[in-house]
Amino acid sequence: MPLLSDYDCLRVLDLGCGIGRNSIYIAENYRNKCCMVDCVDILDIAIGKLKSNARTRGVGKRINGILGTIEQYGIHKNTYDLVLAVSALEHVESENSFNTRCRK
Numbered sequence: 001m002p003l004l005s006d007y008d009c010l011r012v013l014d015l016g017c018g019i020g021r022n023s024i025y026i027a028e029n030y031r032n033k034c035c036m037v038d039c040v041d042i043l044d045i046a047i048g049k050l051k052s053n054a055r056t057r058g059v060g061k062r063i064n065g066i067l068g069t070i071e072q073y074g075i076h077k078n079t080y081d082l083v084l085a086v087s088a089l090e091h092v093e094s095e096n097s098f099n100t101r102c103r104k
Contacts (some may be wrong), residue, residue, distance in 0.1 A: 007081060008092065009034030015070045015085040017041045019049035022026075022084055027059035040066045040073045 004010060010030055014023045017039035027037050041047055047065040054063035066073065075083065 004082065006031070010036075010082065011080050011081045012037040013075065013083045014039045015073070015083065017050060017065075017084075018046050020044075020053050022086055023050065023063055024054055024057050024059060026082075027054065027062040030062075031059065035062050036064065037062060038064045038066060040068055040070060040071050042067070045093075087104060 001050075007030075010026075010033065012023070012026055012035070014020075014037060017023050018041060020039060023037045023039045027035055039047070039050055041050070044067055050063065050065050050083050053062065054060040070085070
């Protein structure tokens with residue numbers, strides 16, 4: 001979080017977010033600033049738990065749960081200040097499929 005302390009507004013993408021351990025942590029740390037976290041996961045049960053956890057922790061409006069694969073989610077240049085993929089990239093179909101979607 002110290003590397004992000006100078007940001008007044010932060011836009012984050014969490015690929016393979018699971019139930020939101022990292023996403024919610026970031027949203028909580030930026031509770032008093034402009035912060036939005038887009039969270040992508042392939043499991044609908046994980047997205048449901050993510051949303052529930054975010055509401056419980058008071059950051060539900062800062063968390064955007066997106067059901068889908070990492071390969072399907074198009075990452076547009078200059079959209080995000082931080083992109084996370086903690087323990088997720090090993091689940092991507094191939095390096096080529098990931099790189100193709102990230103070059104928009």
